[in-house]
Amino acid sequence: MPFNNFPGRANGGILGWLAALVLLMQLPNHAQADTSLAVELSAKPNKCIALRKGQDCYQTISFKWHTPAAGEYCLVAQGQTKPLHCWRGTGTPPFNHEFVGQQTQRFYLLNEAGETLQTTEIVVAWVYTSDKRGTVGWRLF
Numbered sequence: 001m002p003f004n005n006f007p008g009r010a011n012g013g014i015l016g017w018l019a020a021l022v023l024l025m026q027l028p029n030h031a032q033a034d035t036s037l038a039v040e041l042s043a044k045p046n047k048c049i050a051l052r053k054g055q056d057c058y059q060t061i062s063f064k065w066h067t068p069a070a071g072e073y074c075l076v077a078q079g080q081t082k083p084l085h086c087w088r089g090t091g092t093p094p095f096n097h098e099f100v101g102q103q104t105q106r107f108y109l110l111n112e113a114g115e116t117l118q119t120t121e122i123v124v125a126w127v128y129t130s131d132k133r134g135t136v137g138w139r140l141f
Helices: 014-026 030-035
Strands: 040-044 047-052 057-066 071-077 085-089 095-101 105-111 116-128
Touching (some): 047 057, 095 116
Parallel strands (some): 047 116
Antiparallel strands (some): 040 057, 057 095, 071 105, 105 116
16 A cells, blocks of 8 residues: 555554644645735725716725735726826725716726736615606696
């Protein structure tokens, strides 16, 4: 058998496997360490509510981000060619953006190579979906 040379094999085998398992459990969990290095991008509030469908929604959005490595990064709105904000480093204080729109819009965090690292979106909703008001059943004419 290929496991004959494993330590503890001569002592019934199970003790060697248990010792190896204990050693593996004591090693750092790299999968957990990597999640703390993830790129983060958030927008608050992430909803904008207009009174009626088709009206512009106005909201001051605060973007926050963190990147694991220093570099050059830009925040770009969907459909826009000019970045909203660019910076160098791993993160900056919150960036406030005056959002005006009639529909949900996505925002991208790009690195210096133009690759999308993270996305977030601002959802636009309405209180009333139509501009028609209820008609009155009574008429004078």
